Amino acid sequence: MSDVTANIAYVRTKEKAPLPPPRRTTGVVAWMRENLFSSWSNTALTLLGAWLLYSIVPPILDWALLSATFTGTDRQACLRDGAGACWPFIDAKFDQFIYGRYPLEERWRVDWTFFLGIAGLIPMLIPRVPFKFWNALYLLLPYPIIAFFLLTGGVMGLEEVETALWGGMLVTLVVAITGIVASLPLGILLALGRRSQMPVIRMLSIGFIEIWRGVPLVTVLFMASVMLPLFLPEDVTFDKLLRCLIAVALFSAAYMAEVVRGGLQAVPRGQYEGAQALGLNYWQMMIFIILPQALKTVIPGIVNSFIALFKDTTLVLIIGLFDLLGIIQLNFTDPTWATPQTAATGYVFAGFFYFVICAGMSQYSRYMERRLDTGHRND
Structure with a gap:
């Protein structure tokens, strides 16, 4: 009994606090060992970077x-x-x-154009802000019209300002935003056309995509600015900036079409069959089932095309913009x-x-x- 009593005296009634982990396995030292000095090659690269x-x-x-x-x-x-x-x-x-x-006295119009655009864009980018449909409708329909008349003038007592006087960030943002907004829907239509079962639509889409992707943007801008007027009647003229916007939008749409087509091909065949089993027609299937999945898959590629387009706006200098x-x-x-x-x-x-x-x-x-x-x- 004495031995049993002696053993009971050493039974703990409270859990002992755990020992802290070794310093080499936690904190900054552990992060450096794992990410910067995990091998001799990583160590050499770390020292070279430093x-x-x-x-x-x-x-x-x-x-x-x-x-x-x-x-x-x-x-x-x-x-x-x-x-x-x-x-x-x-x-x-x-x-x-x-x-x-x-013109200095008219620059308030540019400021208001920027303000109205930002006021519509910021709520659109925040997911939890309500009325997304009306916000998108404002950006796609009223805002471009308001911006056009504000910047160009000639109506409601506004002095007309030729696009030849535009420049700086104004031209950069106008060309980039117009190209981005126009290229995505055009690219989606071209991607759907390239996968169409109708031979004429498929061949026209393929021809458009390959022709525009086969020439550099510099050539496209040069043709739109210098060569296109030669093929038009003498009394028909287009503003140089307008020609640039159309050329950039069509050029970017060709690349966007291939990005979207990659997303369409990534959607499993079962999604198409399930949509058809529900009795959805072609456009219902694409709008509600296929395109949401395809576009979500290729978000990196879409944004990459947008970034490339934004940087390519610097090429408009060769046509005098x-x-x-x-x-x-x-x-x-x-x-x-x-x-x-x-x-x-x-x-x-x-x-x-x-x-x-x-x-x-x-x-x-x-x-x-x-x-x-x-x-x-x-x-």
Whole structure:
């Protein structure tokens, strides 16, 4: 009995607190061991990356911030020894970078166009905001008409402004947004036409897609601007910007068609058979069953096409339309700001603008992918 009593005295009545895990398996050290130094090759790449950052980042920061010029009224402020970026050039020309040569007293119309577009776009991008149908209807029907008359004028007492005076971010956004909005529905129709059972529609769709994909955008813009008027009657003319918008939309639609076609081919055959078993006709099957699944699958490809189109707007400079990059290059010739750092500063500003827009589209597409990725959940 004494032995039993002695053993009972050592029985715990409370659970002992667990020991903390080894420091090498948690925290920053564990993350570095797993991601940066997990093997000799990863270690070598980590050290190489650290050396590259050490070699590149400090000079960039020194040029853009530490040695940069932030105030001044002309080139003299940026001509000192060791001067970095000439940011007063951006400040002095900022209005031109946004509006181009749009008349100064009429620029409020551009501001209102931007405001009305943003006011309709932001609620459309937020999933939980109600009245999505009416919001989309506003962006597709009334807003383009309002924007057209606001920018061009000639009605309701507004002074007419020729598109030749447009420039900067205004032209960049007009070309990009028009191409994006027009290319997606056209691409969907072309993709459906290429998969059609009717030989005539299928061959016409294939011919359109292959012809437009077989030539570079530079050639398309050149043909639309220079060659197309030669084939029209003398009394028939089209605005140069309008010709550019049509060319960009058709060119982008050809690439969009192949992206959408990839999504259509990824939809299982059973989805088609199930829709037909429910008695749905062709368009009901496509609109309610097939296209939602196909478009969700190819969101990365669609956004990739949008980003490529947005960056390709810089090519409109070859036909005499001054987008953001074109208006920046045009201002390099201003002797008031002719310095060794002016060009680099302008290009950095343009690159930052394009990066912000493209990165924003990319991040929003990733958000939509995560939100729509419900196909394999069990809840």
